[in-house]
Amino acid sequence: MVDLPRRAVIRSARLAALPLGYAGRSAIGIGKRMGGKSAEAVLSDVQQRTAEQLFRTLGELKGGAMKFGQALSVLEAALPEEASAPYREHLTALQDNAPTMSTQDVRDAIEAGMGPDWRERIVWLDGAAAAAASIGQVHRARWHDGREVAVKVQYPGADEALLGDLRRISMVARGMSPVFPGLDLVPLISELQARAAEELDYALEAQAQEVFAEAFDGDPEIVVPHVVHAEHTVLVTEWMESEGSLARIIAEGTQAERDHYGELLVRFTFAGPARTGMLHADPHPGNFRTIPEPDGTPGRLGVLDFGAVARLPGGTFPPAIGRLLRAALEDDADLLLAGLREEGFVKDGMRVDARVLLDFLRPFVEPMREDRFRFTRAWMRDQFERLNDPRSPGFTLATKINLPPSYLLIHRTWLGGIGLLCQLEAEAPFRALLEESLPGFAPEEA
Structure with a gap:
């Protein structure tokens, strides 16, 4: 049988080493900066090395460590390719290879x-x-x-491994934050713990x-x-016969496959709540399987793993989401700010520039501005870097935005879906798909 106590010790040691590794690299970085290397170059080097250690460690573990890694994996598109590639390889291996259970x-x-x-x-x-x-x-x-x-x-x-790992990860979360500057890992971990x-x-x-x-x-x-x-x-x-998961399409798929399965991913994400009252809330590549047609052309999308679902009040997406996105799409910054205040995203008394807020939400709005939008890693990296640039007007806005608990899982799933589309480098009629299935978004509903 599996030696769980020994493995728990090993997991604890590996997870605990993550912030220590960052601290060591930061000290080295300070030395380099004193030696004449630019602050930007030092920061990039430290973040890249920290990402490699984090991704390798999470990729080699199961339990809560792998669950946390899967939640982060869809955001790897925001990182430089040289930093994210090692983790992607480990995660793919874990999805496809048999573990040690005899x-x-x-x-x-x-x-x-x-x-x-x-x-x-x-x-x-x-x-x-x-x-x-x-x-x-x-x-x-x-x-x-x-x-x-x-x-x-x-x-x-x-159960012990999952809950124990999530407790350990919560203790070292701040040491992992340099990998995703601007992303608060604490709510993500809290949500994983709550749904474990x-x-x-x-x-x-x-x-x-x-x-x-x-x-x-x-x-x-x-x-x-x-x-x-x-x-x-x-x-x-x-049993569902398939050719493989979206991880294969990400690694070696044709552009036709990427576009086809990317569009089906969006269709499923937004059609699911309308049909079931629930949102499939685990958008990572291993949960989606490709089922080609008999002639080999791209076919249906198979969906697995319903352990993480959001049971939506009212049986569908909150209509406010559609109305807010329509206001943003039509550049109505004042209406957007008023709606976000009403839903609790901006607390009463908090002073926020409506135009800066509109620009802050660009990652969610840009894909709707074109008839067909190409999601790419380069686009996501640009958005991430822009939001985390201290010189950007919206840099401090993140501290003023509140995410109501009822929207937490919806937000993570939406952001994760965008990350997965960027990994696929897929082109899709995003606006039209939202008009089909997202309540409140169609022009006649707004």
């Missing part, structure tokens, strides 16, 4: 979850893992009625997945496997 450990875990008669229902089980995740791994199997199924099995002790119990309960995940599967049953563009059986630590779903 076949006997898997059988024991299934028996613990389903009972001693589990072999009467799962009549064949592939001993090799088909995929690995932060808290479990997936095996191909055959259900007693002949259906090919995917069996997701939670690692023994995954939900993600550990496969029965709860099954309920969400089946709602999505029924809503998209027969859809010509999106595939969600139906649930076959669920327990707290074991989830059995229909």
